[in-house]
Amino acid sequence: MTDFFKDIAPLAYDPNSTGLDFRHYNPDEVILGKRMEDHLRFAVAYWHSFAWPGGDPFGGQTFDRPWFGDTMDLARLKADVAFDMFDLLNVPYFCWHDADIRPEGDSFAESLRNFEEIIDYFGTKMAGSKTQLLWGTANMFSHRRFMAGAATNPDPEIFAWSAATVKACMDATHNLGGQNYVLWGGREGYETLLNTDLKRERQQAGRFLQMAVEYKHKIGFKGAILVEPKPQEPSKHQYDFDVATVYGFLKEFGLEGEVQMNIEQGHAILAGHSFEHELALAASLGIFGSIDMNRNDYQSGWDTDQFPNNVPEVALAYYEVLKAGGFTTGGTNFDAKLRRQSLDPVDLIAAHAGAMDVCARGFKAAAAMLEDGTLEAMRAERYAGWDSADAQAMLESDLGSIAQRVLDDGINPQPQSGRQEILENVVNRFV
Numbered sequence: 001m002t003d004f005f006k007d008i009a010p011l012a013y014d015p016n017s018t019g020l021d022f023r024h025y026n027p028d029e030v031i032l033g034k035r036m037e038d039h040l041r042f043a044v045a046y047w048h049s050f051a052w053p054g055g056d057p058f059g060g061q062t063f064d065r066p067w068f069g070d071t072m073d074l075a076r077l078k079a080d081v082a083f084d085m086f087d088l089l090n091v092p093y094f095c096w097h098d099a100d101i102r103p104e105g106d107s108f109a110e111s112l113r114n115f116e117e118i119i120d121y122f123g124t125k126m127a128g129s130k131t132q133l134l135w136g137t138a139n140m141f142s143h144r145r146f147m148a149g150a151a152t153n154p155d156p157e158i159f160a161w162s163a164a165t166v167k168a169c170m171d172a173t174h175n176l177g178g179q180n181y182v183l184w185g186g187r188e189g190y191e192t193l194l195n196t197d198l199k200r201e202r203q204q205a206g207r208f209l210q211m212a213v214e215y216k217h218k219i220g221f222k223g224a225i226l227v228e229p230k231p232q233e234p235s236k237h238q239y240d241f242d243v244a245t246v247y248g249f250l251k252e253f254g255l256e257g258e259v260q261m262n263i264e265q266g267h268a269i270l271a272g273h274s275f276e277h278e279l280a281l282a283a284s285l286g287i288f289g290s291i292d293m294n295r296n297d298y299q300s301g302w303d304t305d306q307f308p309n310n311v312p313e314v315a316l317a318y319y320e321v322l323k324a325g326g327f328t329t330g331g332t333n334f335d336a337k338l339r340r341q342s343l344d345p346v347d348l349i350a351a352h353a354g355a356m357d358v359c360a361r362g363f364k365a366a367a368a369m370l371e372d373g374t375l376e377a378m379r380a381e382r383y384a385g386w387d388s389a390d391a392q393a394m395l396e397s398d399l400g401s402i403a404q405r406v407l408d409d410g411i412n413p414q415p416q417s418g419r420q421e422i423l424e425n426v427v428n429r430f431v
């Protein structure tokens with residue numbers, strides 16, 4: 001154990017806690033026949049908690065971490081502190097980008113050596129910890145070489161560099177027993193059409209994703225490949241705008257049976273949707289995979305990646321997760337960062353502890369709503385007319401025959417209440 005979190009004890013479940021301990025997250029509590037820990041499958045995001053220096057567009061680093069710097073010794077110290085925090089929080093999973101965990105070398109080969117050495121170090125740390133890998137991914141957006149995209153770059157050498165990077169990250173994820181491999185679009189989009197061949201870029205992105213899927217099968221990786229949609233930021237226009245857009249893209253490239261979605265709360269909001277909409281749509285298309293849990297500031301209109309703290313919103317999200325059958329390989333990754341004034345080690349622990357409690361409260365409310373059954377019963381009642389043989393036969397019929405039936409039977413539909421306020425009142429009994 002390092003001394004970074006020296007005065008902080010491992011967090012326990014204590015419903016009367018006024019400190020860091022969990023008031024709501026009890027990993028062993030059985031809900032809907034499963035332990036809470038196995039339902040929620042929490043993960044810590046390495047990039048925000050250990051690699052982000054605390055900058056914003058108007059100012060640079062605010063955090064002063066003993067592991068900041070570009071040496072392998074510091075990368076190992078960072079890993080030591082990270083696993084200390086995983087142990088204190090008792091989280092089952094973590095997630096990384098290659099660039100979060102290793103210093104960049106002077107060549108691809110040197111970066112790869114650094115990366116593989118830290119991956120081996122992770123293997124040792126994971127052998128002595130409960131915390132395992134939810135997913136790995138490649139950072140193909142921070143370095144200036146990626147400023148015009150990775151797979152969609154006009155320069156084929158960047159495509160090659162990106163392919164080599166994803167291969168290395170998939171190998172590492174596989175070797176560590178990762179549950180999923182994630183591809184977020186990064187700078188796969190554009191700033192201006194004046195310099196962009198949109199058709200060509202989408203083809204490159206499609207072929208790249210096919211190659212990732214082919215490689216998964218080649219190495220026998222059994223986890224899921226997940227794409228994470230986001231509508232803008234960093235690019236003005238991102239190709240992976242939202243779940244619906246990505247589904248069309250997957251269909252175009254024959255990948256709808258191979259790739260699932262990693263859906264992030266803040267990205268859904270940026271796309272003009274609710275989180276639960278994106279979750280429900282992915283589930284209905286059979287491509288729901290995992291979630292990045294966070295929230296954005298609703299006034300600022302950009303990706304502020306704050307820790308979640310809105311229980312009713314989280315409840316509606318987990319309601320959709322439960323209706324989708326819950327997580328299989330996926331989980332709840334806190335893609336969330338501290339505010340830049342939250343300087344102290346205790347802030348990092350409190351942020352995660354609070355977020356885990358918010359998720360636990362939301363999850364319990366979601367499970368209770370599902371067990372109560374009122375919402376599902378009222379939804380079923382709303383569509384009950386479609387249960388009749390006539391209604392079902394209509395879907396196999398044609399416009400002419402239906403028109404004739406409307407005339408023959410004197411069909412004269414009467415508007416019915418959608419009961420939105422009553423349904424909202426039902427939700428409010430649980431949140």
Ligand code: XUL
Pocket residue numbers: 097137182184228230264292303335
């Ligand atoms: C960016 C974002 C990423 C992905 C992984 O908005 O969400 O952190 O989750 O690259």
Ligand code: CO
Pocket residue numbers: 184228264292335
């Ligand atoms: Co994310």
